[in-house]
Every structure is written in C-alpha cells, then in structure tokens.
Amino acid sequence: xxxxxxxxxxxxxxxxxxxxxxxxxxxxxxxxxxxxxxxxxxxxxxxxxxxxxxxxxxxxxxxxxxxxxxxxxxxxxxxxxxxxxxxxxxxxxxxxxxxxxxxxxxxxxxxx
Amino acid sequence: xxxxxxxxxxxxxxxxxxxxxxxxxxxxxxxxxxxxxxxxxxxxxxxxxxxxxxxxxxxxxxxxxxxxxxxxxxxxxxxxxxxxxxxxxxxxxxxxxxxxxxxxxxxxxxxxx
Numbered sequence: 332x333x334x335x336x337x338x339x340x341x342x343x344x345x346x347x348x349x350x351x352x353x354x355x356x357x358x359x360x361x362x363x364x365x366x367x368x369x370x371x372x373x374x375x376x377x378x379x380x381x382x383x384x385x386x387x388x389x390x391x392x393x394x395x396x397x398x399x400x401x402x403x404x405x406x407x408x409x410x411x412x413x414x415x416x417x418x419x420x421x422x423x424x425x426x427x428x429x430x431x432x433x434x435x436x437x438x439x440x441x442x443x
Numbered sequence: 444x445x446x447x448x449x450x451x452x453x454x455x456x457x458x459x460x461x462x463x464x465x466x467x468x469x470x471x472x473x474x475x476x477x478x479x480x481x482x483x484x485x486x487x488x489x490x491x492x493x494x495x496x497x498x499x500x501x502x503x504x505x506x507x508x509x510x511x512x513x514x515x516x517x518x519x520x521x522x523x524x525x526x527x528x529x530x531x532x533x534x535x536x537x538x539x540x541x542x543x544x545x546x547x548x549x550x551x552x553x554x555x556x
Contacts, residue, residue: 373547433486
C-alpha cells in the first residue's frame with residue numbers, strides 16, 4: 332500500500348480562499364516533501380520539512396509535520412488560478428532505503 | 444544551472460519491443476531516481492542510482508533496468524514492452540539522495556500499442 336495518502340483526493344475552491352491538504356504516512360521518516368504537478372508534466376519541489384521540524388513556511392505555503400500522528404498538512408493561502416495542480420507528499424524513510432515514497436495526490440482546482 | 448532533461452519527450456512503441464529513455468541530471472547532482480506514473484497506480488519508484496551504483500530498486504519486474512554513467516547521466520531500459528507499460532516516466536536528480544529535495548525532469552510519455 333502507499334506510504335503516503337493524501338486527503339482529500341480532490342478539492343475545488345474559489346480564488347482567494349485557502350486550500351488545505353493532508354498527508355498521512357506509515358513509517359518513521361527522515362523528511363517529508365511536498366511537490367506540485369501541473370497536468371501531465373514533471374513535478375516541482377515546493378518545500379521540505381525535516382523530522383525534527385514542526386512547521387515551515389515558504390511564501391504562501393505553510394507546512395506542518397506531526398511525527399507522533401505520522402501526518403503532515405500543506406496550506407496554500409490566498410489561492411490563485413495558477414495554483415490549480417496536483418499536490419503530492421513524498422516521504423524519505425529512515426529505514427536506510429534510498430527511495431522516496433509518494434502519496435496518491437490531491438487534485439486542487441482553483442476557480443477564478 | 445540547466446534543469447533535468449529527459450529524452451525523448453514522447454515515444455510510441457509496439458508490444459514486444461524494447462525502449463531506452465535518457466536522463467541528464469542537474470550539473471553536480473550525483474543521485475538519479477526514476478519513477479513510473481500512471482493514472483491507476485500513481486507515482487511508483489523504479490530505481491535510484493548514485494555514483495554509477497544502483498542503491499535501491501522498486502517492485503518492478505526485471506524487464507525494467509537502468510544504469511548511470513560516470514557523468515551522472517542515466518538511462519532506463521524496458522524490454523519486451525507490454526500495454527501496461529504505457530506511462531509517464533519521470534527522472535529526478537538530487538545532490539546525494541534522501542536528505543535533499545529532488546528536481547524532476549519533464550518526463551517521457553511512453554505509449555505502447
């Protein structure tokens with residue numbers, strides 16, 4: 332099964348509203364990252380949060396990490412039509428295996 | 444710095460054929476990972492190379508293979524193509540792996556008919 336599961340699977344909001352998406356994972360991690368993917372294209376790295384960090388900001392993005400609950404959330408404030416994309420979380424496990432595990436993604440649609 | 448490049452961008456092959464995809468990482472990056480993305484299975488890890496060595500491999504059959512050259516460029520090969528291999532194949536590079544963000548290329552869209 333997927334290490335990361337995003338919730339919700341799809342989200343539709345109006346421009347200017349905030350969008351929150353969540354990611355849950357199963358094993359201990361070194362770090363967690365969020366990526367954006369515009370339709371059928373490569374992924375763009377948004378933010379990396381390490382296991383010893385609880386919150387991180389980057390522009391209109393705010394990421395939180397709760398290692399006790401094995402969950403993370405991505406908040407996009409004052410959303411724009413250009414934020415329409417799929418968002419994925421990726422976890423880097425501490426097991427020593429050199430692979431990221433991607434979640435199933437949240438499809439965000441921002442209506443102008 | 445130039446980003447990650449992948450060639451070709453689009454490819455149409457017939458069942459039973461083989462295909463080779465190429466990835467050039469960002470200059471200085473030594474880790475290259477490959478992923479398969481399909482609507483049904485999402486993003487699945489294929490393998491990761493670091494300094495010409497495969498460090499990890501996902502759960503794909505032996506028809507999927509890869510290699511990395513001394514200049515960090517990487518190739519992946521799929522032999523005996525099946526219809527289910529139709530997917531977007533993404534390559535990502537990072538300085539050394541798990542502790543850094545990955546930079547993705549635009550992908551190669553493979554269609555198997």
